[in-house]
Amino acid sequence: MSVLVYTESEQGKFKKVALEVASYAKAVATQLGTTVTAIVINAKDSSELGNYGVDKVLQVSNPLLENFNANAYASVIKQAAEKENAKVVIVSSSINSKYLAPLLAVGLNAGYTSNVVEAPTSTSPFTVKRTAFSSKAFEVSQLNTEIKLIGVSKNSFGVFENSVDVSDEDFLPSVPDFGVTVKSVDKATDKVTIADAEIVVSGGRGLKSPENWGIIEELAEVLGAATACSKPVSDLGWRPHSEHVGQTGKPVASNLYIAIGISGAIQHLAGINASKVKVVINTDPEAPFFKAADYGVVGDAFEVVPKFIEKLKAFKAQQ
């Protein structure tokens, strides 16, 4: 009856979202008076999970599962849920978890709510709060199926330490047909991704041309941040589509979002509003972004950003 959580890893190391969903699972298990089991695929050292409330780990070590495959991973998690007789299954909102979750929901005949931002407000009936309308609203949703699948929004519930003794068990699920085979992967390994980043530095049409992106990249580097952009910037080919954020691009839920030369159109704001703290740098005091931001500088990016970089470097040197 324990709560099952899928804790994602990459190259054997747990992602930050894994610790967030583990913390979430612990909160649900406490409400239900039960324990947390984590399903772990090809990550050796599971002791870290014990710090976030995981009581038991089902370890899957299988070279076939080296690369992510939605079908296979969904099947493995389903088998784990059946073995544990789990009635609540928790996944993250990463690109991969969102890919496998609908397959898992059908496999378990489970009601599924994505983008959940809080611990359940009630477990009977099982009631959760999620974002909808690209974070312009919240929806309170009830899950009435026997098995419930919850996708937890990134950076919403938080990570909580909760030290328990964790036990490991080898788990040997069957692996189904993949259906989809990876031919090649093209991935920048030296850059922080928008999905993982605590800080995102984003540039808009106000930067005027792609040659001017040096200050955005330098600011991002000083902050250990990911770079992003507004939609027209990617449509113009100044930056890759993978950097396009907003309602029709990637959602951003970072701790800090810095918008430079971005006006703050409703479609842009919708996608980045889940970020905790927003800073805008824009020449136009009437730009709508100032209404959505926490901190603002009315000024020219080409003067303000280099100063900001310099001050940050000085600040970091003191730390």
Place this chain on the structure above:
Amino acid sequence: MKILVCISHVPDTTSKINFTEGDSKFDTNGVQFVINPNDEFGLTRAMWFKEKQGASVDVVSVGGAETEPTLRKALAIGADAAIRVNTIPTDGFSTAKQLAKVVENGSYDLVIAGRESIDYNGGMVPGMVAALTKANFVNNCIGLDVEGTNVTVSREIDGGKEIVSTSFPLIIGGQKGIVEESDLRIPNMRGIMMARKKPLTIVDPIDTSAGTVSIKFEKPEAKGAVTLVSPDNIDELVSLLHNEAKVI
């Protein structure tokens, strides 16, 4: 090749989001509805398959009569026929079950849906349709090519992309990249006239049970005023971010 494009009928991205009936329903008053942007990218790619590879393209929406103008727009863009499953969607799971029935009845090779709808943001319907019809599924599709029975898809992943190969029957969760913004088509007069004569079939829903029930909506709390920092005093910005916001 038989293609079905799933069309979610959604409020225009500039819409003000309000609720009625004790905050339990989306207030459609004064709201313009459009083809979900992710579906429009997919539909545009389907037009390419029609023109270059002789594919047939149907579109489907699960919804009431109010979705018909949106389906007509898809016909005006160039789809051959439209299907409307006559029921108001309650949750992603039941919508997927309705769509799975349409997919099975029409024996489609390729079903193109969107990565997510911009209203419900469920991100679940395409994957569920794939699982229900036992088809292959590729999500976050940013490129799609078909050669005979071989399908090659580019898929966005965290920090990059991957190329995968797969086969029919196949369901796609598409997004920008499957075609570019500049490839999108605005229906012309001829398209609009022709769309009036194309078939729009209304089918009865099957009995399904929903996985989730929407109870009510809430709006985020109003935001406090912005703290302005002078461009001559960027030290203060650094200090606010460190001491007050605690984000650096």
